[in-house]
Amino acid sequence: MDPFPSPLAAASAGYFxxxxxxxxxxxxxxxxxxxxxxxxxxxxxxxxxxxxxxxxLLHGEVFEKMGVNFSEVSGxxxxxxxxxxxxxxxxxGRFWASGVSLVCHPxxxxxxAVHFNVRRIETSRTWFGGGTDLTPCLPVEEDTAHxxxxxxxxxxxxxxxxxxxxxxxxxxxxxxxxRNEARGVGGIFFDYLEDRPEETFAFVQAVGQAFLAAYLPLxxxxxxxxxxxxxxxxxxxxRGRYAEFNLLYDRGxxxxxxxxxxxxxxxxxxxxxxxxx
Amino acid sequence: MDPFPSPLAAASAGYFxxxxxxxxxxxxxxxxxxxxxxxxxxxxxxxxxxxxxxxxLLHGEVFEKMGVNFSEVSGxxxxxxxxxxxxxxxxxGRFWASGVSLVCHPxxxxxxAVHFNVRRIETSRTWFGGGTDLTPCLPVEEDTAHxxxxxxxxxxxxxxxxxxxxxxxxxxxxxxxxRNEARGVGGIFFDYLEDRPEETFAFVQAVGQAFLAAYLPLxxxxxxxxxxxxxxxxxxxxRGRYAEFNLLYDRGxxxxxxxxxxxxxxxxxxxxxxxxx
Numbered sequence: 001m002d003p004f005p006s007p008l009a010a011a012s013a014g015y016f017x018x019x020x021x022x023x024x025x026x027x028x029x030x031x032x033x034x035x036x037x038x039x040x041x042x043x044x045x046x047x048x049x050x051x052x053x054x055x056x057l058l059h060g061e062v063f064e065k066m067g068v069n070f071s072e073v074s075g076x077x078x079x080x081x082x083x084x085x086x087x088x089x090x091x092x093g094r095f096w097a098s099g100v101s102l103v104c105h106p107x108x109x110x111x112x113a114v115h116f117n118v119r120r121i122e123t124s125r126t127w128f129g130g131g132t133d134l135t136p137c138l139p140v141e142e143d144t145a146h147x148x149x150x151x152x153x154x155x156x157x158x159x160x161x162x163x164x165x166x167x168x169x170x171x172x173x174x175x176x177x178x179r180n181e182a183r184g185v186g187g188i189f190f191d192y193l194e195d196r197p198e199e200t201f202a203f204v205q206a207v208g209q210a211f212l213a214a215y216l217p218l219x220x221x222x223x224x225x226x227x228x229x230x231x232x233x234x235x236x237x238x239r240g241r242y243a244e245f246n247l248l249y250d251r252g253x254x255x256x257x258x259x260x261x262x263x264x265x266x267x268x269x270x271x272x273x274x275x276x277x
Numbered sequence: 278m279d280p281f282p283s284p285l286a287a288a289s290a291g292y293f294x295x296x297x298x299x300x301x302x303x304x305x306x307x308x309x310x311x312x313x314x315x316x317x318x319x320x321x322x323x324x325x326x327x328x329x330x331x332x333x334l335l336h337g338e339v340f341e342k343m344g345v346n347f348s349e350v351s352g353x354x355x356x357x358x359x360x361x362x363x364x365x366x367x368x369x370g371r372f373w374a375s376g377v378s379l380v381c382h383p384x385x386x387x388x389x390a391v392h393f394n395v396r397r398i399e400t401s402r403t404w405f406g407g408g409t410d411l412t413p414c415l416p417v418e419e420d421t422a423h424x425x426x427x428x429x430x431x432x433x434x435x436x437x438x439x440x441x442x443x444x445x446x447x448x449x450x451x452x453x454x455x456r457n458e459a460r461g462v463g464g465i466f467f468d469y470l471e472d473r474p475e476e477t478f479a480f481v482q483a484v485g486q487a488f489l490a491a492y493l494p495l496x497x498x499x500x501x502x503x504x505x506x507x508x509x510x511x512x513x514x515x516r517g518r519y520a521e522f523n524l525l526y527d528r529g530x531x532x533x534x535x536x537x538x539x540x541x542x543x544x545x546x547x548x549x550x551x552x553x554x
Binding site for chain 2: 267277
């Protein structure tokens with residue numbers, strides 16, 4: 001029988017932990033006078049999950065509220081969940097998971113909100129997933145083009161059709177059916193990447209790099225741009241939509257809350273302030 | 278075969294429509310300089326639902342954002358939903374529903390938020406449901422006692438054990454498991470009341486009356502009370518919890534959005550402004 005978790009599990013978790021630090025450093029370079037506060041957490045042996053992680057939160061000048069979480073957990077899925085997770089029935093519910101998850105709500109309504117996630121999950125099967133998507137409240141065509149172009153470049157060396165596939169997946173996932181509207185201007189989303197694990201691990205690392213190159217120039221460009229009270233209001237309404245998506249539809253949020261995950265880590269995605277006019 | 282909808286359906290819808298007007302009048306008496314804006318809506322024959330209703334919205338001085346909706350709709354439930362609704366498989370999915378639904382977010386953090394709903398649903402079975410619950414952000418013991426006492430009085434003539442049963446049901450329903458906290462200080466909640474329909478209809482009307490007597494004196498008492506910025510902040514955080522409950526757990530919200538209901542009417546329950554600090 002294969003070792004559990006696999007050798008790639010430890011390598012992935014090591015990379016994810018390092019990536020969290022790289023992201024923190026890069027965002028602190030843009031939000032110069034503010035530092036992330038890092039809070040490690042650990043689940044005890046009495047809990048549904050074992051393992052832990054580190055929540056890193058920034059309440060900054062440029063980034064009003066942003067969280068970057070690293071976690072590495074393992075445990076046994078409750079029976080009812082197993083059929084929803086590939087390979088979880090064959091593993092008797094046993095799983096291992098690690099990843100980095102980021103949500104950023106900037107102060108200036110000209111700076112887009114952004115989400116980024118990379119993860120590896122192992123049951124009796126093993127796969128990578130992740131993605132990043134941009135949510136401007138005042139979209140700028142050339143910013144959207146830059147974001148997508150940077151991601152497309154990162155996808156190219158992985159598979160010729162990776163970018164169009166992952167872009168379409170993103171558009172389908174980050175959609176609010178009850179509003180009949182997209183959450184933002186898209187990006188990439190991928191899951192269940194099981195084949196060619198070494199190449200896929202390299203791709204996941206490329207996405208981690210590309211995310212910083214895709215997003216931070218947009219924050220730099222707009223962080224000092226003047227804005228009107230009307231533009232701020234537009235931002236707060238858009239953030240209401242963001243809360244709707246995360247609480248109504250986001251699989252990670254719903255799954256995390258139902259499986260006894262860390263509530264503060266899961267709900268750090270919610271905006272600091274939102275309006276429903 | 279019994280007529281569909283039943284004679285009590287028309288009587289209930291007539292009462293609900295009248296109740297919406299009574300509630301509007303009573304709340305306008307407290308928020309003297311502001312009027313509800315009533316917007317009728319109608320689903321077409323192409324839609325999943327037939328029928329319509331009236332959204333009444335107030336953006337007032339005392340009540341920052343409040344909605345009172347009346348609706349009377351009928352149609353056919355999609356197959357996947359039918360097993361969740363009593364009698365819907367036997368009816369081939371056919372249903373009729375009417376009710377009044379109210380959510381009130383007051384401006385002053387000393388005035389509690391409140392929710393109220395009464396409804397009748399018919400499939401191959403027929404029943405009443407409803408309830409009201411109070412969500413203060415700065416709870417006052419004697420206010421909570423008054424709210425509960427008024428509801429207890431309304432339950433007494435219906436069934437000796439109605440109040441303790443419906444109070445317990447309310448506490449169980451309006452609970453945020455991921456926070457391990459109650460939404461507010463409770464009230465009553467009841468559903469699937471099928472027996473003795475005439476007596477139950479009288480009880481539903483008593484609850485409609487009791488709601489105004491239970492809530493409005495609290496609004497009158499606190500509406501001009503001074504408050505601090507810290508108390509306002511407490512209110513905005515509490516409203517974040519309210520949005521979490523409605524989007525994550527509320528059956529009416531989730532069911533309404535999935536069954537093609539009126540989005541504006543369904544999401545009027547969301548607070549005007551919320552914070553996640």
